[in-house]
Amino acid sequence: MESQVFCQDEFMYYLCLFINVQMPKLSLVIPVYNEEILIDQLFERTTRALNNLTSDYEIICVDDGSKDATLEKLKHYHTLEKRFKVLSLSRNFGHQAAIFAGLTYARGEFVGVMDGDLQDPPELLGEFLAKAEEGYDVVYAIRKKRKESFPKRMIYWAYYRIFKRMSNIYIPLDSGDFALMRNTVIRHLINMREQSLYIRGIRSWLGFRQIGLEYDRDRRQGGEPKYTLRKLLRLAFNGIFSFSEYPVRLISRLGLTVVLISIIYIVITLVKKYVYGDVPQGFTTLIIFISLFSGVQLVALGLIGEYMVRIYDETRRRPLFIVREEYID
Ligand code: UDP
Ligand code: MG
Numbered sequence: 001m002e003s004q005v006f007c008q009d010e011f012m013y014y015l016c017l018f019i020n021v022q023m024p025k026l027s028l029v030i031p032v033y034n035e036e037i038l039i040d041q042l043f044e045r046t047t048r049a050l051n052n053l054t055s056d057y058e059i060i061c062v063d064d065g066s067k068d069a070t071l072e073k074l075k076h077y078h079t080l081e082k083r084f085k086v087l088s089l090s091r092n093f094g095h096q097a098a099i100f101a102g103l104t105y106a107r108g109e110f111v112g113v114m115d116g117d118l119q120d121p122p123e124l125l126g127e128f129l130a131k132a133e134e135g136y137d138v139v140y141a142i143r144k145k146r147k148e149s150f151p152k153r154m155i156y157w158a159y160y161r162i163f164k165r166m167s168n169i170y171i172p173l174d175s176g177d178f179a180l181m182r183n184t185v186i187r188h189l190i191n192m193r194e195q196s197l198y199i200r201g202i203r204s205w206l207g208f209r210q211i212g213l214e215y216d217r218d219r220r221q222g223g224e225p226k227y228t229l230r231k232l233l234r235l236a237f238n239g240i241f242s243f244s245e246y247p248v249r250l251i252s253r254l255g256l257t258v259v260l261i262s263i264i265y266i267v268i269t270l271v272k273k274y275v276y277g278d279v280p281q282g283f284t285t286l287i288i289f290i291s292l293f294s295g296v297q298l299v300a301l302g303l304i305g306e307y308m309v310r311i312y313d314e315t316r317r318r319p320l321f322i323v324r325e326e327y328i329d
Contacts, residue, residue, distance in 0.1 A: 024083075026050065026057040026129065027108030031098030032074070032116035033064040033226045039073040041221055042116055047081060049122035053129060059084045060328075061116070062102040065092035071325075078327045086327040093321045094231065096197035096238075099177060101321040104190050105328065112180045113199075118221040120178040127213060128180035137208035140179035140200075142172060144214040159236055166246040167239075171204045172212050179203065193320060195313040196238040205243075241306055248307065251300045258293065 028046060035042070042061075050057045063071045063086065074086040087101055099113055110132050114120040120141065128139040146153050160173050177199050181189070185208055192202050204210070227235075240247065272278040 024056050024058045024108045025054050026110050026112065026125075027106035028057065028059045028112040028114065028122070028125070029062065029099055029102030029106055030059065030114055030116045031062045031064055031095050031102065032066065032070055033092060033095070033098070034066045034068050034070060035116050035223060035226070036066075036069040036073055037222045038117060039070060039077070042118060043077045043081075043084060045118060046122045047084065049125060053126050057083055058106070058108060060102045060105050061086050062098040063088045064094070064098040065089050075327060082329065086325075087323055088325040090322040090324040094197075095227065096177075096199055096235065097321045099199055100190070100197060101323065103186055105326075106186060107183075109183050110180055111183065111186045113177050115178065117223065117226075119218050120176075121215070121218060124213075124215055125180065131211055131213065132180055132182060135209065136211045137182045137185050138179060138203060138206075138210040139181075140172065140175045140203065140210065140212050142212040142214045143174045143176065143217045145216045147217065147219045163239055163244075167201075167243040168245065169201070169205050169243055171201055171239075171243070172210075175200060175212060178215075182208075184208075193317070194242065195316075195318070195320070196242050196310050197320065198235065198238045198242050201239055201243050237306070241310055247303050251303055254296065255300070258296070 028050065030042070030046070032039070032042075046059055050059065061074050061084065063074055065088075071086070071088050074084075077084050078086050085105070087105060089098065089101060093101070103111065103113070110129060112125050112128065114122060114125075124141070128141075131139045146156065148156075156174070163171065164173060181203070185203075185206060188206055189199075189202060194202065
């Protein structure tokens with residue numbers, strides 16, 4: 001079953017409005033994957049933070065195919081508190097797809113997104129909401145300080161800066177998925193069913209009135225990070241390849257440079273031979289150049305392949321996620 005429910009498309013949205021289906025003021029989407037030890041804290045802190053803002057809210061926890069007791073715990077809290085809703089995906093689809101799944105179910109006038117490990121403090125949503133009510137359509141969080149290891153911080157720092165230079169849209173530095181968006185923005189966002197999901201990129205691409213708020217990103221409140229290096233790299237590459245043509249352009253520039261160098265080299269060799277009568281030498285040089293440039297060619301092919309794989313992915317238009325169970329009553 002794919003999530004063709006509620007306000008996913010324009011028609012249903014207006015139908016909901018028309019028949020006055022209850023639309024909460026605030027929805028909060030939280031992806032979780034194997035976070036059993038955090039669920040109690042998560043439930044406690046999010047419900048408390050939201051209750052301080054409004055009683056008219058819903059929390060949509062998306063279980064991204066967890067293999068531990070995460071889903072059982074979430075279901076337990078759903079029985080205690082109906083506003084705490086649970087979606088369970090049919091397998092692990094990844095953080096971005098899990099957020100996307102939650103967004104398609106969210107019906108709130110304002111919709112927040114935050115991580116399930118409480119690195120994004122739910123208490124900040126009040127500030128976000130205040131900004132949104134001032135008239136902003138997207139309020140996103142900017143990480144001022146990260147409480148993470150030095151190498152990880154350096155890599156993040158460098159990535160966002162390289163990304164900024166390469167990408168063809170403006171993506172605010174150091175902003176993740178922690179944000180609050182107006183329902184209009186969400187409806188446009190979920191219409192962009194990109195396979196290589198990079199939500200913070202699409203969010204920025206969408207436009208509207210956006211504003212960033214700074215915050216200190218907390219430590220994970222327990223358990224291990226669920227982003228493996230591989231998943232993290234995939235996210236990073238999705239960002240680059242979805243929002244930049246720079247890598248392919250770089251390859252053609254590199255090719256052009258090599259051609260120029262070769263022409264100069266040919267001229268020098270010819271002059272040496274016919275003017276000075278030197279015999280061309282350099283078996284070693286030959287080997288070095290051949291291996292160097294076959295390497296460059298392979299990299300070039302790989303880069304083109306990277307875009308090609310993404311085209312292939314997009315054309316199949318597989319669903320981004322599949323919901324197995326939902327507890328949303
Ligand atoms: N997560 C998920 N699916 C995954 C990996 C992570 O739903 O495949 C969730 C995870 O449970 C957490 C959030 O996404 O709530 C962020 O993950 P994590 O804390 O591991 O990422 P980091 O903070 O290290 O970037
Ligand atoms: Mg985290």
